[in-house]
Amino acid sequence: MYGNDFPADDTSSGLLGEVEAAETALREAAERGRHGAAGADPAAYFAEVIAADQKVEPRDWMPEAYRATLIRQIAQHAHSEIIGMQPEGNWITRAPSLKRKAILLAKVQDEAGHGLYLYAAAETLGVSRDELVDLLLAGRQKYSSIFNYPTLSWADMGTIGWLVDGAAIVNQVPLCRCSYGPYARAMIRICKEESFHQRQGYELLHTLAHGTPAQREMAQDSVNRWWYPSLAMFGPPDTDSTHSAQSMAWKIKRFSNDELRQRFVDMCVGQAEVLGLTLPDPALCWNDERGGYDFTQPDYAELMRVIKGAGPCNRQRMEHRRRAHREGAWVRAAAAAYAAKQASKKEQASKKEKVA
Amino acid sequence: MSEYSEPTSQPGGAPPAPLWEVFVRARRGLAHTHVGSLHAADAELALHNARDLYTRRQEGVSIWVLPAAAITASSPDEKDAFFDPAADKVYRHPTFYEVPEGAAHL
Ligand SMILES: [Fe+2]
Ligand SMILES: [Fe+2]
Numbered sequence: 001m002y003g004n005d006f007p008a009d010d011t012s013s014g015l016l017g018e019v020e021a022a023e024t025a026l027r028e029a030a031e032r033g034r035h036g037a038a039g040a041d042p043a044a045y046f047a048e049v050i051a052a053d054q055k056v057e058p059r060d061w062m063p064e065a066y067r068a069t070l071i072r073q074i075a076q077h078a079h080s081e082i083i084g085m086q087p088e089g090n091w092i093t094r095a096p097s098l099k100r101k102a103i104l105l106a107k108v109q110d111e112a113g114h115g116l117y118l119y120a121a122a123e124t125l126g127v128s129r130d131e132l133v134d135l136l137l138a139g140r141q142k143y144s145s146i147f148n149y150p151t152l153s154w155a156d157m158g159t160i161g162w163l164v165d166g167a168a169i170v171n172q173v174p175l176c177r178c179s180y181g182p183y184a185r186a187m188i189r190i191c192k193e194e195s196f197h198q199r200q201g202y203e204l205l206h207t208l209a210h211g212t213p214a215q216r217e218m219a220q221d222s223v224n225r226w227w228y229p230s231l232a233m234f235g236p237p238d239t240d241s242t243h244s245a246q247s248m249a250w251k252i253k254r255f256s257n258d259e260l261r262q263r264f265v266d267m268c269v270g271q272a273e274v275l276g277l278t279l280p281d282p283a284l285c286w287n288d289e290r291g292g293y294d295f296t297q298p299d300y301a302e303l304m305r306v307i308k309g310a311g312p313c314n315r316q317r318m319e320h321r322r323r324a325h326r327e328g329a330w331v332r333a334a335a336a337a338y339a340a341k342q343a344s345k346k347e348q349a350s351k352k353e354k355v356a
Numbered sequence: 357m358s359e360y361s362e363p364t365s366q367p368g369g370a371p372p373a374p375l376w377e378v379f380v381r382a383r384r385g386l387a388h389t390h391v392g393s394l395h396a397a398d399a400e401l402a403l404h405n406a407r408d409l410y411t412r413r414q415e416g417v418s419i420w421v422l423p424a425a426a427i428t429a430s431s432p433d434e435k436d437a438f439f440d441p442a443a444d445k446v447y448r449h450p451t452f453y454e455v456p457e458g459a460a461h462l
Contacts, residue, residue, distance in 0.1 A: 059432050106412075113409050120393045123375070129395065130372045186392070193413075332397075336373065339398035 015173050019191045022176035026184060029054045050251055055181035058124040066250055070180050071125050072141070073252065075132045078118035079143035082136075083317050085111045087151040088160060096154060103200050104157060110197065114190050121182040137322050145303055146233050148311030155208050155215075155222035161201015163223070163230040163268070169194045170264045171234065174254035183252075202271065209275045216276075223272070224280045232298040232306075234261040240300070265295050375424040376402040378409075380416035388420050396421075 029052070042061035049056055056062055085108050092108065095101035119129040135141040146164055151157070172194065175187040208219040235241060235257040247253035255263075265284075272279050283296045305311070373395040379388035391410050396402035402421040411419065430438050446452050455462050 057432070059429070061433075109412070113412065116394060116409055117392060123393070128372055189392075332373070335397035335401055339401070342398060342400075 015169055016192070016195050018173045019176055019188055022173070022184070023188050025053070025177065026055065026188075050179050053177075053179075053251070055184060056179055057181045065246070066252075067125050069247060069250070069252060070183065071122055071127050073247075074118055074122040074125075074183055075127075075135070076142050076144075078115045078122060078132065079136045079141060080147065081111050081115035081118060083143045083147045083321060086317055086320055087147055087149070087313075088157060090151050091154060091157050094154070095157075100157075100204070107161070107197050107200060110193050114193070117186040117189055121180075121186045124182045133325070137318075137325060139309075139318065142307060144233060145306040145311060146229050147317060148306050148313045149226070149229050150313050152225070153218050153222055155205065155218040156226070158201045158203075158205030158208060158219065159222040159226045161197050161199075162205055162271070163201075163226050164233070165194055165197040165201060166268070167230045167233045167264050169198060170260050170267070174260075177251070177254060179251035202275075205277070206275055209277050219275075220277050223277050227280050228298040231261060231264070231295075232300070232303040234258075234264065236300055236303065237297065262292050265293050269293055373397050376406070376421040377424050377427065378402075378406045379420040379422075380406075380410055381418040382416055384417055388418065391415075393424060399423075 032052070032054075043063070046056065046060070046062055046066075049060070056066075088104060088108050088111075092101060092104050095104050119132060122132060123129055132141065136143070146167075151160070169191060172187055172191055176184055176191055178184045178187065205219055205223075208215040210216075238244065238256045238258045241257050244253060244256055248256075268279065269284065281296045283294060285294050286292075287294045306314070309315075374397075375393055376396055376399075377393050378391050380391045381388045394402065394405050394409055396405050399421060403419060406419050406421050410416070442448075
């Protein structure tokens, strides 16, 4: 449905090309079809579906651990989209031009939409959105650690688009091939929208980096602050990652944390050069043997601290979300009251009609 | 039963707004296609929310919303038994028939 909205060069290569390829693969796998049904051995059937790179759908039998893993992952992903509106929402009223304000508004609105697509995907697994929201508000489910860092300057709007949305895309493009149908389809939608997020950020940063010395300095300072937290978005190193092996076997996850992190670094180096900005890592160096850049790992102890709640903005983000939820209660109540009123009006009108 | 598994009961509070399935017609001439779902108090709000959520980039020229609870779906477990009656009726396909040599426009 989005196919025509992007210029042709986008679909032939790069990340958007991978999204298109995932979409095509999804269609082809569906067309190959599959004979037989779950029948007496649903577990064997489930394994066959996974092995054939086909999609598991909401009412298919699935192992309880598969369901639980997906609920946890999709919910955490949805929460991240919603909490992720805050660092940028912080700058909407201070955008330096109407054009930048309109772009930032559209971007933040997209993130709300991503949250909703994902909550809807999670609901197909038999959990309700209200329940997930309650778990987030109670602090019992997590969101991405990156959103616990503050947005201190306007340049952060550029860096977030470039690095944070960029890292999210690298993480999410393989999820377009996830074995769970509703999640894969939601990710295809989301990845297509993410591309705009990354580009508007990159353009913003490029403008600053080629502006006055003060603007340039602001851009560099921003990249310095966001680089390592962005690297940490890929999660702990493979040696410490707990869920990976099973998720890979179920084809929920396709690449390890370290593989994705490497891919991200390799993409960013050239992009930083074009910006004329420096990535804050003196150890960054091309490794011919590995065919990738050597780089300094992020501080994983810091990542763990931020995940556990001790990041610079954890409390502020949660308080804001709780307040927004509380203050929105009257809107939900009003919508329900209005719907009830309209329904009863309709009912009375139809009764009258019958009498007459 | 709808395509969805039964949601677990609510941890207190008001019942959630009903779930709606959203179908979008991408362009005149194409069929409405299922794009996802959303919660809304009534049909009108569901339509507005669907516009805001699923057509922010001109993805459609028409939207249908319908209550998820109103959908009756066939069960995947019965897939074979349910669709079996069609499996042994190859004579419903034109390729079942041999066309004599020389016969054109068939
Ligand atoms: Fe997003
Ligand atoms: Fe984004």
